[in-house]
Structure formats: structure tokens, C-alpha cells
Amino acid sequence: MYVYYLSRELQRMGHDVEVISSAPLPEVSEGIVLHQLRSSSIYHPGSSFRKNLLKVRNLVDLHELCASRLGVFAEPWAFSFRAYAKIKERCKQRRFDIVHDNQGLGYGLLSVKRLNIPVIATIHHPLPIDRQADLEQATGFRQRQRIRKFYSFIRMQAFVARRLDRIITVSQSSAKDTNLFFRVPPDKIRVVYNGIDTEIYRGNEEAGRNRHGLIMVANTDDRKKGVLYLLQALQLLRDDGIKLTIVDDAARHSSYIEDVGPLPSYGCKLVNKLNLDAMVHFTGRLTREELAQHYSAAQIAVVPSLYEGFGIPAAEAMACGTPVVATSGGALPEVVGDAGILVPPANADALAAAIKQLLNDKQAQRQMSEAGKKRVREKFNWEQAARKTVEVYQEAMTTK
Template structure:
């Protein structure tokens, strides 16, 4: 089968979408299928045997000014002009412009090559709708409805102007709702996400399939001869995303610091892009106990999981929760919330501690319990590793995804 995967941001450092496409492409290719990846900037590295098609884009949220244009005359191109103006107005046009550019590339490719299926990774832009006219079935993955992100943002925005700006940023949701209804099948990555996607997008249940993400257990594993750092905690995630619950984790740190010499490492981008969490750290006087690592390579990330005594996922919602699963795969005990799909990952067989979301006291109590009990950390780390090995494999995910493809052929 020849498969074309679409992702508007391809690099694995952009978050879950880049990780998803990389490992799904790798697993599909290993099963003997021909895989093409069509990605916007920042561009990914792709597995051996997978063909990459780079779709131009301005990536205005991660570049300075209009430096990505190169030649100023490129601003005269309609999609570039729209992307610049819409971004300056506080909107997020990247999804729409990527989809239109991808459609034009697909139209050119399909005229001389044949894809059996197009798989869109939560772009859901108008260009994907146009691609329906190419005569190729289209499957879309919705990791979780972005409406939930908007709801979380608005809940934490205190002023009317802030709420207005966040609502304007999420104006692309209207487009995504229109496009999602016209996809041949929708894949979600958890039972919770499936229920939320069906409800929010008003989709018929027979169109939605659940295919959980996998974890590369050959990469995410406990490193030998690496000593744990005493009273160390790690959080991995985009702290600008209010759903990640960093404010509640930092409140828990305040509760802990009086009786535990605790240290928190936050793995996230640094610089102008990341402002929310550093501001909270400063406001709460936690500079001496919280460290921002910046972006880490894959090897560095595995090492950070391995040296940490506890990994925390404090999210108020997760469609899946890759950092939680990665930590478990590394044998690091986890404290996670009962939010979204996290209970599906952690389970109820001793692989982690689940606490109510948005509850700093419960987070602090669970962290304190683990830091004080080395045998419990050992048992929980082993149980977490076993659960990931048995339940979350990219090979299984690829095979289930192929079953969805077969339904639309």
C-alpha cells in the first residue's frame, strides 16, 4: 500500500504530532508499505525508506519577524500574504495555509503517481477538503479536539481582552469542524479522545476508530549505571499550553519545599517562546528549585527520565499523554492526574499514582509519598515498564491503522 502522511509541523521537537508521524511512518514502512511524509516547517528527519516532501511555510510563531520569507517579494504570494496578515492580527493561519500548499503538491503528485490513502495528522484545513476531489480516500487523526485547549486557555485568562485574543487565535476551529465531518474515517488515540471527538465534532460513531499511540521501548528504557538524583522530579511538556497544568505543579512545589529538598526539571523550549512558566516560577520564588532544561535530544531526554526519581504529568486534559508513557517506559515512577486519557495509560495495576486534576495538595502528597519510599518507586517503575511493553507498541498501532485504511479502500 502507498500511504501519504500529512503533518503541518513535522519536527519531533514540535510536540506529539511530530513524534506520531515519525514512529507511525517507521512502523508502516517496516511492515512493507511505501510511505511518503508531507510536512511543513520545522521539517523532520524521516526514517530510512520514507520519502519526505517539504511543504514551504513561514513558521511565523518560531521565527523573528519576516526572516523566513527570504526574498521580500515572496510576500506578494497570496498564501504568504494571508499568513503574515492573519498572524499579525493574532490568528493562527498556519493550519489553513499548510493544507492549501499540501493540496497543490498532492494534485501535482497524483497526476503522475497513485496514493492508496492520504492520512492527515489533525490539520483539517480547507486544502484537505479540496483533496477529497483527487479520488483518494482520506483518513484523519484527531489526537484530541482543540476546542478543549481553547476552553482551558479561556478558563485561565483573567481579563476580557485576554479572552478576546485567545478566542481570535482559535478561530480556525470553525474550519476544522467543517472538514472533520467530511473525512472518510477519523482515528483517535484513546477512548476518552474518541468520546470527546465524537461529541464536539458531532461525528457519527461508526466513523471513529481508536488506535492508541505506541512508545519506542528500544529507545525509552532505563539506562544502566545511571544514578538517580536525590529528590528529583521531571516534567516534560509545552508549558505555554495551559492544559499541561504547570501552575498546579508549581503550587505543589511550594507545598513540598518546606519539608523536602525537592528539585524540579522542566523539559520545554526556552527563550521568547516560553514565558508563562518562567513568570510563575519567579512570582512564586521557586528559582532555586526549578530548572528549565531547554530542548533536549532524544538521548538527553531518556537520560533525564532515568536520573529522575519521579515524573509528573499534572495536565487538566490529555488526549493521550506521551511524556507519561515515555517515563513509564524508562522505568521512572509517575504521578499523573485522572484527566483525559491518563488513566488509560497508567492503568490500575500499580504502574503509577493517579490524583485529581487541578489539585496541588494531592499532587504534593503523591510526590512526597514516592520520594519517601524507595521500594515503592522500584515496584512502580517496573510495573510501568511492563505495562508499556504489553499495551503500547508502534507495531500494533500501525497494524490497527492499516485496518482503518482497509475500511475506506
């Protein structure tokens, strides 16, 4: 949703915005031009090597197809060169003041710089953190090798990030880690917090009349989201009659192999393994409005992540007046502030204790509910994010 909200606010400020993307396409506001680029990756649902081979048009297509067949995530590399070709083509009709990359960080961006256009990128968090989380929870040598191969594009991202005009990160924590993992000089990094759409994410009086249970919003296949530790905490609370709603699919397509159809998600497999079926419900995908209703109906939003570059679910829950129990991983302390309880990452005992404590303290729930709404209004809004992003654009344009 980063592209949708940022481009919408930039347009409202009077800027002319064009978005270049490949599948899955982002939603954009009316009046914003969306250029769709093709992809030869076999990681998309319904794709296969044989189907995509028939669509190969050039060496970029062939490289992406063969690399993905071998287990390498080549989309950032391939997308960057296709985007460069599209920008070069569009420059015949118009002039771009800035190119803003959303964490693709492919080599093609360096070609864009040769068009004499400043290029900046947003790094939500550096992906070596994801790789490490996946490796730590991998089972067996073969799975670890698949993960290392899949993330082999990270070296390219670090190389490109150091050579762009400016880097935006969405938290101080992410800024520090971008410097640590990608060695981007601190004087090139600017922090611009994400916003929350408070027209959608706000307290729903009807849904909130009888708040009950816990909610977690995450792709549970992403190991750093910490679903393992939340489910272990739920085991410890089995006698307390607590219900957990997980906003995620119970089955999805694999990230590391050619598409073979939906498979049970990591979270769903853990629920079955830990015998928690009666305590956990998966919603599947929800609209933003439905998600806001689920936040408003929950007593506590739990964010058990090992790391977050920002922590959108925590901020969305806070905007809906839902108290948060989160870990201290990454940027979560920056986001949550006094609107929740923080515990160490990867600690099921601490998570269970904090959940039980907050469930039994109605006064603390009310205080955190009000603190969360206030914090989101003051610190996390898209209009403010867009203004600060434009300041980074102007800086990049004047110092190029």
C-alpha cells in the same frame, strides 16, 4: 514524533510512504520522501510581516500572511490547500491509496477527496480543550480576545473532520471528546494508541543508580499542561528539599503575536513569581537519548496536566521504569494504569500529597517501575500502532 515513528513502521511493513509538511519539518527515516511546503505565517521564529510579504506568490500565501498578522492561526487552512496542490501534482506520476492528515483538518482535504482518494485524519485531541484552558488562565479582556481570535480555525476543523472517511484518535478519552466537540459520528472513529520507542526509552542503569527529584516534560506555555499546579504543590513541599527538573525552554517565541524574539516562558515566569528558583531547573531542549537519561535519573515523573489526549511523557517515563504521579485528566488513567498515582486535575494539595506519599514509599516505587515497563511493552508499541493504522486504511479504502 508521531509522523516519524508511524511512517517508519509503515515503511518497515513494506508500504511506500511520502510525507508532506511545512516548517517545522518532521524528522523522517531514510528512504521516506519528504516534501517541504512553504509557509507565510509570522508565528515562526525569525519571521515578520515585512519579510514574508516579499515571498507571497498567490492568494493562499497572502491570506495566511494577513490572517496571521491579525492574530489568526491560519496555517491549517493554508497548509491544506498547498498539500492538495502537491498531491494533485504527484498524482500525475503515481497513485496514492490513502491520504493521512495529522490533525491539520483544513478545507483543502475536502478537495483531496475529490481526487477519489480516501482521506483519514488523526486527532490527538480536539483543540477546543486547549482554547478553554488558555481562556481560563488568561488575564484580562484583551488577552482573552487574542486567544479566541487565534483559535478561530477550530470551526473549520470540526466541519472537515465530520466529512473525512475515518478519524483515528489516540485514546478512548480523545475519541469521546472528538465526538463531543467536533460531532464526528462514533462509527467513523477508530482508537489506535501511540507507541513508545523502547530502544531509546528504557531503564538506564547508570543514571538510575541514584534516582532523585522530580521531572516534568512539557511545553509550559501550554496552560493545560498544569505547570501552575505542580509549582503550587512544590511550594507546599518547600521544607522537604525536593528538586524539580522541567524539560522545557526557559524562554521562547510567543504563539499569539508577531515574532519579537524569545520571551520568558510561562513556567519560568511562574517559578520567579513563586520564588522557586532554587528548587526548579529548566533543561532546555534535549535529544531523545538525553531525555531518557533524565527520566531514568528521576525518582518520580509528574504529569500535572488538566487534560491529555494520550500522555506521551507519562508513557516515556514508564518505559524508563520511573513511577508516575499524574492527574486523571483525559486519557492519563488509560495510559498510567497501575504504574502510578492519579489525582484530580487542578489540585495542588492532592498533587503534593501524592508526591510526598510516593517519595516515602520505596516498595511502591519498585512495584510501579516494573508495572510501567510491562504496560508499555504490552500496550504502547509503534509496530502494533502501525498495524492497527493499516487496518483503518483498508477499511476506508473498501468502504469509500
